[in-house]
Amino acid sequence: MDFIKFDVGNVVMVTGGRNTGRVGVIKNREKHKGSFETIHVEDSMGHQFATRMGNVFTIGKGNKPWVSLPKGNGIKLSIIEEQRRRDFIAQATANA
Numbered sequence: 001m002d003f004i005k006f007d008v009g010n011v012v013m014v015t016g017g018r019n020t021g022r023v024g025v026i027k028n029r030e031k032h033k034g035s036f037e038t039i040h041v042e043d044s045m046g047h048q049f050a051t052r053m054g055n056v057f058t059i060g061k062g063n064k065p066w067v068s069l070p071k072g073n074g075i076k077l078s079i080i081e082e083q084r085r086r087d088f089i090a091q092a093t094a095n096a
Contacts, residue, residue: 011056012026012039013059014051016052016055018042018051019076022075024049025041026039029053039052040053049062
């Protein structure tokens with residue numbers, strides 16, 4: 001049976017905290033004595049964020065996930081990007 005190590009460069013999904021549902025690649029891992037370990041993650045859009053190690057789950061080796069990703073591929077859009085997307089969809093359905 002195969003397994004995925006929790007190493008830099010592997011694909012992770014955030015399962016807790018403010019970034020829940022986001023998917024990205026581990027860029028850095030900080031160990032703090034007496035405190036939480038911090039993981040720095042970069043998503044496929046190039047946005048970087050940090051979260052606690054307990055909030056992430058490895059789902060792939062290298063840049064390739066071993067599981068199918070949810071709708072949107074784990075990308076978190078800004079409020080403006082979400083609004084533009086909704087407007088575009090509404091306009092496309094009105095013209096059809």
